[in-house]
Amino acid sequence: MTQQPEWEPKLLGFLCRWCSYAGADLAGTSRKKYPANIRIIKVPCSGRVDSLFIIKALRLGFDGVLVSGCHPGDCHYLTGNYRARRRIAVTKKFLEYLGVEPERLQASWVSASEGGKFAEVVSDVTDGLKGVGPNRLFSESKLDGTEAKAGS
Amino acid sequence: MANKKVSKKDIASLLEQWRQQFAVFAPSRESGVAAFAEWDGKDVSFLDWYRNTVVPPKASFLPPMEEMFRFEKGTEGYNIKPRPEEENKRLLFGVRPCDARAIAIVDMTFKDAYQDPYYLSKRNNTLLVGLSCTNPCESCFCTSMGTGPAESADVDLMLVDIGDEFLIEEVTDKGKELTRDLKEATEEDEAKAEQSKKAAYDRVTRKLNTEGIKDRLLASFDDQGFWEKTAAKCISCGICTLLCPTCYCFDISDEMVKQEGTRFRSWDSCGFPNYTKMPMENPRQEKWRRVRQKVCHKYEFYPMTFDVVACTGCGRCVRLCPVNWDITQVIESVPDKTGVNK
Amino acid sequence: MEQKLRQEAKALLEHKKVDWIIGFAPGSLKFTATPLITNDKDDTERLVINPFMVNNLADFLTGLEGRVGIVAKGCDSRSIISLIQDNKLAREDVVILAVPCPGLIDLAKVERLVGKYRDELDDISRDGDKVTVTADGQKKEFTASQVLFDHCLACELPTPQEYDILLSEPRPPAPELETSGQNKAKLKETPPAERWRFWKNELSRCIRCYACRNVCPACFCQRCFVEETEPQWLMPIPRWQDNLNFQIIRNIHVAGRCTDCGECERVCPVNIPLRSLTREMYDIVGELFKFKSGMDREAQPLMVHYEQEEAEDSFR
Amino acid sequence: MTVADTRFFAQGNVYLPHIAVIEKIVEETPGVRTFHFNLKDEKLREEFTFASGQFAQYSVLGVGEAPFCISSSPTRPDHLEFAVQKVGKVTNALHRLGVGSEIGFRGPYGNSFPLDYLKGKNLVFVGGGIGLAPLRSLIWNVLDNRDIYNKVDIVYGARTPVDLCFKYDLEAWDKDKTVNMVTTVDRGDDSWKGKVGVVPKILEEVAPSARESAAIVCGPPVMIRFTFPVLEKLGFAPEQMLTTLEKRMKCGIGKCGRCNIGNIYVCRDGPVFSYAQIKDFVSSEY
Numbered sequence A: 001m002t003q004q005p006e007w008e009p010k011l012l013g014f015l016c017r018w019c020s021y022a023g024a025d026l027a028g029t030s031r032k033k034y035p036a037n038i039r040i041i042k043v044p045c046s047g048r049v050d051s052l053f054i055i056k057a058l059r060l061g062f063d064g065v066l067v068s069g070c071h072p073g074d075c076h077y078l079t080g081n082y083r084a085r086r087r088i089a090v091t092k093k094f095l096e097y098l099g100v101e102p103e104r105l106q107a108s109w110v111s112a113s114e115g116g117k118f119a120e121v122v123s124d125v126t127d128g129l130k131g132v133g134p135n136r137l138f139s140e141s142k143l144d145g146t147e148a149k150a151g152s
Numbered sequence B: 001m002a003n004k005k006v007s008k009k010d011i012a013s014l015l016e017q018w019r020q021q022f023a024v025f026a027p028s029r030e031s032g033v034a035a036f037a038e039w040d041g042k043d044v045s046f047l048d049w050y051r052n053t054v055v056p057p058k059a060s061f062l063p064p065m066e067e068m069f070r071f072e073k074g075t076e077g078y079n080i081k082p083r084p085e086e087e088n089k090r091l092l093f094g095v096r097p098c099d100a101r102a103i104a105i106v107d108m109t110f111k112d113a114y115q116d117p118y119y120l121s122k123r124n125n126t127l128l129v130g131l132s133c134t135n136p137c138e139s140c141f142c143t144s145m146g147t148g149p150a151e152s153a154d155v156d157l158m159l160v161d162i163g164d165e166f167l168i169e170e171v172t173d174k175g176k177e178l179t180r181d182l183k184e185a186t187e188e189d190e191a192k193a194e195q196s197k198k199a200a201y202d203r204v205t206r207k208l209n210t211e212g213i214k215d216r217l218l219a220s221f222d223d224q225g226f227w228e229k230t231a232a233k234c235i236s237c238g239i240c241t242l243l244c245p246t247c248y249c250f251d252i253s254d255e256m257v258k259q260e261g262t263r264f265r266s267w268d269s270c271g272f273p274n275y276t277k278m279p280m281e282n283p284r285q286e287k288w289r290r291v292r293q294k295v296c297h298k299y300e301f302y303p304m305t306f307d308v309v310a311c312t313g314c315g316r317c318v319r320l321c322p323v324n325w326d327i328t329q330v331i332e333s334v335p336d337k338t339g340v341n342k
Numbered sequence C: 001m002e003q004k005l006r007q008e009a010k011a012l013l014e015h016k017k018v019d020w021i022i023g024f025a026p027g028s029l030k031f032t033a034t035p036l037i038t039n040d041k042d043d044t045e046r047l048v049i050n051p052f053m054v055n056n057l058a059d060f061l062t063g064l065e066g067r068v069g070i071v072a073k074g075c076d077s078r079s080i081i082s083l084i085q086d087n088k089l090a091r092e093d094v095v096i097l098a099v100p101c102p103g104l105i106d107l108a109k110v111e112r113l114v115g116k117y118r119d120e121l122d123d124i125s126r127d128g129d130k131v132t133v134t135a136d137g138q139k140k141e142f143t144a145s146q147v148l149f150d151h152c153l154a155c156e157l158p159t160p161q162e163y164d165i166l167l168s169e170p171r172p173p174a175p176e177l178e179t180s181g182q183n184k185a186k187l188k189e190t191p192p193a194e195r196w197r198f199w200k201n202e203l204s205r206c207i208r209c210y211a212c213r214n215v216c217p218a219c220f221c222q223r224c225f226v227e228e229t230e231p232q233w234l235m236p237i238p239r240w241q242d243n244l245n246f247q248i249i250r251n252i253h254v255a256g257r258c259t260d261c262g263e264c265e266r267v268c269p270v271n272i273p274l275r276s277l278t279r280e281m282y283d284i285v286g287e288l289f290k291f292k293s294g295m296d297r298e299a300q301p302l303m304v305h306y307e308q309e310e311a312e313d314s315f316r
Numbered sequence D: 001m002t003v004a005d006t007r008f009f010a011q012g013n014v015y016l017p018h019i020a021v022i023e024k025i026v027e028e029t030p031g032v033r034t035f036h037f038n039l040k041d042e043k044l045r046e047e048f049t050f051a052s053g054q055f056a057q058y059s060v061l062g063v064g065e066a067p068f069c070i071s072s073s074p075t076r077p078d079h080l081e082f083a084v085q086k087v088g089k090v091t092n093a094l095h096r097l098g099v100g101s102e103i104g105f106r107g108p109y110g111n112s113f114p115l116d117y118l119k120g121k122n123l124v125f126v127g128g129g130i131g132l133a134p135l136r137s138l139i140w141n142v143l144d145n146r147d148i149y150n151k152v153d154i155v156y157g158a159r160t161p162v163d164l165c166f167k168y169d170l171e172a173w174d175k176d177k178t179v180n181m182v183t184t185v186d187r188g189d190d191s192w193k194g195k196v197g198v199v200p201k202i203l204e205e206v207a208p209s210a211r212e213s214a215a216i217v218c219g220p221p222v223m224i225r226f227t228f229p230v231l232e233k234l235g236f237a238p239e240q241m242l243t244t245l246e247k248r249m250k251c252g253i254g255k256c257g258r259c260n261i262g263n264i265y266v267c268r269d270g271p272v273f274s275y276a277q278i279k280d281f282v283s284s285e286y
Helices: A020-029 A051-060 A080-098 A115-132 B008-019 B097-111 B117-124 B173-178 B187-203 B213-219 B224-231 B287-306 B316-320 B327-332 C002-014 C041-046 C057-063 C074-085 C107-114 C178-189 C192-203 C240-253 C263-267 C275-289 D042-047 D089-095 D129-144 D167-175 D199-206 D221-233 D275-285
Strands: A011-016 A038-043 A064-069 A105-109 B004-007 B023-028 B035-038 B065-074 B077-082 B090-095 B126-131 B157-162 B165-170 B250-257 B260-267 C020-026 C033-038 C068-072 C094-098 C123-127 C130-135 C138-143 D018-029 D032-039 D055-060 D064-069 D080-085 D102-109 D122-128 D152-158 D179-185 D213-218 D241-244 D272-274
Touching (some): A011 A020, A011 A115, A020 A038, A020 A115, A051 A064, A064 A080, A080 A105, A080 C240, B008 B023, B008 B090, B008 B165, B077 D018, B090 B097, B097 B117, B097 B126, B117 B126, B157 B187, C002 C020, C002 C041, C002 C068, C020 C041, C033 C041, C107 C138, C178 C275, C192 C240, C263 C275, D032 D042, D032 D089, D064 D080, D064 D089, D080 D089, D080 D129, D122 D129, D129 D167, D129 D213, D167 D179, D221 D241, D241 D275
Parallel strands (some): A011 A038, B023 B090, B126 B157, C068 C094, D122 D213
Antiparallel strands (some): B023 B035, B065 B260, B157 B165, B250 B260, C020 C033, D055 D102, D241 D272
């Protein structure tokens, strides 16, 4: 599909409600500017994010996925973020091996007090996505290069 | 009808000639596995390596996945857009007699009572050009199932290998048109063909005695012990059914993206536990029931309905099974309880 | 070794030490063996040890009740240990009859080398590192490294570490040969977009027969995510997007459980190089967490355990 | 073997659904709803006819398709009805629909109750839970031509009083003097004054005579399995016992292979069978 004049990447954010979601709120209340490309899903813990959600998000056409949780040691459920770390690390490496651009799956530790870091992470990830372009991974690109809908 | 003949050297030009009117499909190994693919115009190497495809030719009529129709949710309600009819004429070159026989068996279901539009529109647009087997597999047992390596009953043309030429038997009128300008076969070619058929017939070593199998199966239908032993090593995968030329079960599923959706038809297998799963219960949850259904459908139910055993001995299920579950051993081991009144 | 196996198996059944015996019986095709699952002691006569016992029998353990005696090669025993660590199995419910495995012959490789189909070969015999294949009377010699399965060339545990009955002399692990990871290494050099297109192409052949999932001892879920309808993660149709997603998620689920027994690649009817996926996941897990599934009896399952510092670079 | 009923194919393709509009939704129990609907296409609505016992495939486009019997009677053609229990993907989607939403409808499929065989006989209806839906179509059909048939006994039960479906019908049939209406529940509660006990046991108490009569049974498989022996004990011959069976279905026309009991396809050779037809396989396949 021809590039619209200003293509905006669509980013899906899984934010853990105890730290990162609160961090995002703080970024908002303290007027921190960060790109509006992110759609946020509140999850009880970063450990709740199943790799299936990440793959399904990419399958439905999101350009990138961000999983953000509490710093190791701060997890409300003590070990949720450690499990998330193992799962995300394995998923990231495997997707890279398959040929998915690394920028498409990002993860971060953002605590409730780091509004600034949250804004910074979101803009970095969004710039990264602008670098790699729209997500055509699962589109049925026909021989003549035109894109069919993701669903077809 | 006088048979024609063509030398192996001219096969490429013959295929090229057919390519003007039909989309010609021939066996190919490009994809890493023996399968029918659109003929590229020059490669006839399959004449040497080709034994049989992994995915049977039924896939040209009942594809692993096809769109039934699309639909749109407009403001004033749904609008269903059926798919345009299949018009392009096709020609399958290299169909083995066992697969051709299997296609005839599957045709019966898709023509019985309700006509299946998707299957029949493709089936009626396709010509089948058979190729006699010269190198049957160890797992083939077609000669025990009423067909054979050179059986020409269910194809439009049958090419019989006679050394560096093929004798062409014209089976249907449509087949005749294809060979209008080919040379007539001589007496001597006919004799060579008979001799080549006999040789191929004897090379099929695996035998299966299916005499009285329908009644034996009916009698031991409730013999749970036998079926549990038979199904013990089965891992309920779909290989022996999805890749069987006489299996035709399919699943229907919908997908909707925003306001546009599609209804798909895809292959399904009675070996899968969810095949008969209902919300409250599943009559064939246990593995032995599903293995029993697979065997009985082909050797008991189909014969009861269409008076033909739904197996042509192509051997795919024997050679492709991950655990070497062998249908010929199972059929032979069905206990004969017909004497004992149930 | 076969004789000893039959006696042991018969004894186990006779003394009611086990309710089931899982082993191999002669296959119905040349150069094959077929799994034998029986509780009848006379069947133990059909038990056999041959160089073609390719199936990973651990897959049958989750489907049987009661105590089970199982013939296990190195990779099978690792799958058994992994199942025990996942609490799918109690150690006392399993009697392991250990078979030191010399590595198994990949018939597909023999076919390519000899240029004939497997049922056209007369005999395949092996003597240590020398494999002789006779076809139409001619004998052809090959070295083991030319004909063994890729995963056998990379085998780290030919003899089960943990067993109840050892059926012959233990074997040292084979030195890792570079040929074992060939096609995976080749893939890693190609640029990402091309790799993705490679997998898109390969998986457009998949017919969703689920043999790779059903043959895998690490895939033991009662209800697979593929069969979920509420929510429906994947469509049940063999479209390449859904096939590829199925393989991605399956590999993530078996991370830390897969013991690289290579069965998924062997059974795939349309020859999709699945081991290039599973072996990559096996290496990722090894690299990131120094975790070898089924090797360390005391280890915690991969995704259940964690360390304070690990995989730092994956989080910002 | 039924002949294909091709009168209502959309554009000659048996799989294409027609569009139908839901006109009314009746909440039978917390998990069961009856949908009153009509085909959107005027001409088709006039022409459409069906027989009691036939079913149809209903689609929620984008979600899926599922078979349900047409639970209204052909003698009351002003609208059509079908009852749905909320148990799976398509049924949940149906329960999310409101009045005025559109569904896909293709059919009618399968055979129907043999009305001429039932002429002049005493009829014993044995229903369980939502199994009353197919029977209901036949009961109203019979009551609208009351004089053709003899005695009518209805034994209907559900797990608890709340689970009783078509309560308004139960009351109507109770008032009808020509009908012996027996309602039971497996487990009563304090407000329940009627019989308590599973349907087969209550049927034994009612003990309808088998002479010149036919029994029509429909309910959960476990109820059907325990009702047949009771009927046999009461002297009913296998031909006198009719049932309509429920199976997983996809195509509804005998092609997709999954709804078989032995060599019989429930969708095309049924769903209405006499016990004689399915006796061989029902023990282990149903």
